[in-house]
Amino acid sequence: VTPDATSRPVLIMIRRAVAAAAPSGPRFERLDPRSPQIGVLDLGITRGDGIFESIGVIGGVALELEPHLARLGRSAAMLDLPQLDIDTIRAAVHAAIDAHEPAPELLVKVFVTRGPEGNSTEGSGTPTAWVHAAEGPDYAAERTHGIRAVTLDRGYRRDVAVTSPWLLQGAKTLSYAVNRAALREAGRRGADDVVFLSSDGFALEGPASSLIIRNGARFRTPRLDSGVLAGTTQATVFRMLEGEGQTTEYSHITDSDLRRAANIWLASSGRLIVPVRALDGVEVPVDREMTARMLRGVAGVPFALPVGLERH
Ligand SMILES: Cc1ncc(COP(=O)(O)O)c(C=O)c1O
Numbered sequence: 001v002t003p004d005a006t007s008r009p010v011l012i013m014i015r016r017a018v019a020a021a022a023p024s025g026p027r028f029e030r031l032d033p034r035s036p037q038i039g040v041l042d043l044g045i046t047r048g049d050g051i052f053e054s055i056g057v058i059g060g061v062a063l064e065l066e067p068h069l070a071r072l073g074r075s076a077a078m079l080d081l082p083q084l085d086i087d088t089i090r091a092a093v094h095a096a097i098d099a100h101e102p103a104p105e106l107l108v109k110v111f112v113t114r115g116p117e118g119n120s121t122e123g124s125g126t127p128t129a130w131v132h133a134a135e136g137p138d139y140a141a142e143r144t145h146g147i148r149a150v151t152l153d154r155g156y157r158r159d160v161a162v163t164s165p166w167l168l169q170g171a172k173t174l175s176y177a178v179n180r181a182a183l184r185e186a187g188r189r190g191a192d193d194v195v196f197l198s199s200d201g202f203a204l205e206g207p208a209s210s211l212i213i214r215n216g217a218r219f220r221t222p223r224l225d226s227g228v229l230a231g232t233t234q235a236t237v238f239r240m241l242e243g244e245g246q247t248t249e250y251s252h253i254t255d256s257d258l259r260r261a262a263n264i265w266l267a268s269s270g271r272l273i274v275p276v277r278a279l280d281g282v283e284v285p286v287d288r289e290m291t292a293r294m295l296r297g298v299a300g301v302p303f304a305l306p307v308g309l310e311r312h
Contacts, residue, residue, distance in 0.1 A: 009033045009134035010099045012092045017112055017129035019083045027085075028092040030099055033132065043123050044113025048175035050127070051075035056233075056269040057097055057106035057133070058299050063269065064232040065093065071172060071230065072110060078171040081114060081127060089129070096133040104304060107136035107270045113174065139271045143295060144308035146277030146286045147192040147266070149206070151255070152182055154227075158198040158252065161227040169227035179207035193266060195258065195279070202226065203253040209268035210234035211253070213261035214287075218247045226252065233267040233298055240297030263287045265294065272298050288312055 011033035015025060031037060044050035053072045056063045069086050076084050093108055100106055109132045118124025161169045168175075182194045195211055196204040204222055205211050210231030212221050219241050224230045238248040258264070264276035264284050273294040275286040292305055292312035304310075 007103065007135045008101065009132060010096045011037070012096045012099070012131040013037055014088060014092050014129035014131065016088055017084055017127050019085045021085065027088045028095065028131075030095070037130070038113075038128060039116050041117040042113055042128050043115060043117060044111065044128060044174055046117070047114075048173065048177065049079070049123075050111060050113030050174040051079060051081070051172055052112070052174055053110045053172060054269045055093065055108045055110070056272060056298075057108055058303055059104065059301050060097060060102065061301050062093060062097060062108060063298065063300065064236060065090065067232040067235065068110075068269075071232065072112070075171040075173065076112065078165070078168055079114075079173065081112065082125065084112065084127075084129075089131075092131045096131045100133045103135050105136060106133050108133045111174070136270045139274070140306035140308075142192070142271060142274045143291065144288070144306045146275035146284075148190070148278040148281075149193045149195050149264070149266070149276045150186050150189045150191040150280050151195050151197050151203075151258070152185060153199060154196040154204060155199055156227055157200045158202045158204070158222075158226040160198075161225060167227075170224075170229055172229055176207075182207045190281075191278070193274075193276075195264075195266075195276075197255060198226065201255050203255065203258040204228050205231075206266045206268070209266035209271070209274075211258075212237060212265045212267055213253060213258060214263045214290075215257055215261055218249050220249045220251055220253055220257070222253050223250045231267055233269055233272060236298045236300070237265075237267055237273065237294050240294065244293075263290065265291070267294075267298070 012028050014028045016027045053068045055068050112129045114123040115127045186194045205228040289312045292309040
């Protein structure tokens with residue numbers, strides 16, 4: 001299959017991702033994403049030792065870019081990576097978007113690994129970093145009709161981030177094999193996605209999304225100290241809801257709060273907002289009107305809603 005010229009991915013390799021790097025040569029360069037760029041002993045590959053961000057782009061505008069860059073910096077600190085040159089990374093993100101053919105929606109990913117193995121098993125001290133921009137999947141059906149989710153035990157208590165920070169809960173690390181395994185388990189159970197529960201029975205997040213529920217008049221998401229990733233999309237939704245005068249709350253959400261929820265949504269940067277239409281096989285009402293408002297709110301720029309939502 002010949003790749004469509006309008007959806008050709010863009011790769012920008014960042015040569016100076018670290019704040020302390022000596023200023024010589026270009027900060028980043030565009031290279032062919034189809035040719036090999038990363039060494040076989042890069043610790044990002046051999047150990048999943050690194051961090052990333054996925055940034056939604058609508059109509060050429062990167063959504064919540066500053067919160068994404070701030071989270072990348074926090075993840076770097078949690079992994080004891082060198083301090084990143086956020087200005088260079090920001091410029092590389094803009095360069096990738098500018099170099100991509102215009103598209104209604106793009107997904108831009110920023111990766112920073114611990115770098116090549118070098119003389120020490122902890123790495124050479126020079127991270128490998130790159131930005132990749134490509135068109136994402138078409139999420140129209142999920143956004144409109146919702147998804148089926150199952151609850152799965154993550155196996156950690158809700159206070160794991162506080163008691164065991166070395167488990168890196170709350171950092172956006174490259175070690176997503178577990179998250180993908182959970183999604184395959186969801187598939188085996190006839191569902192599309194997962195809501196993780198803590199071992200002590202609290203709802204947490206999806207493998208790649210934040211959880212938002214409506215209990216009565218309140219919109220709730222799990223507390224950010226419960227080992228979840230601080231979601232940029234969820235934060236934007238809460239700002240939008242607060243602007244409407246709605247009540248929002250970061251709190252411990254019990255398994256029964258989740259099952260009693262009037263509505264459930266999963267929020268993430270590429271897929272944006274999807275309603276959950278079934279949880280563990282039990283139907284959950286989908287509020288299309290609210291979903292459409294949330295989608296418009298997170299897009300922040302004129303955005304073509306899927307056909308089934310556009311009249312809302
Ligand atoms: C574990 C996890 N939680 C939440 C999110 C949602 O975060 P954001 O809205 O910033 O994409 C993600 C995003 O990929 C994630 O991987």
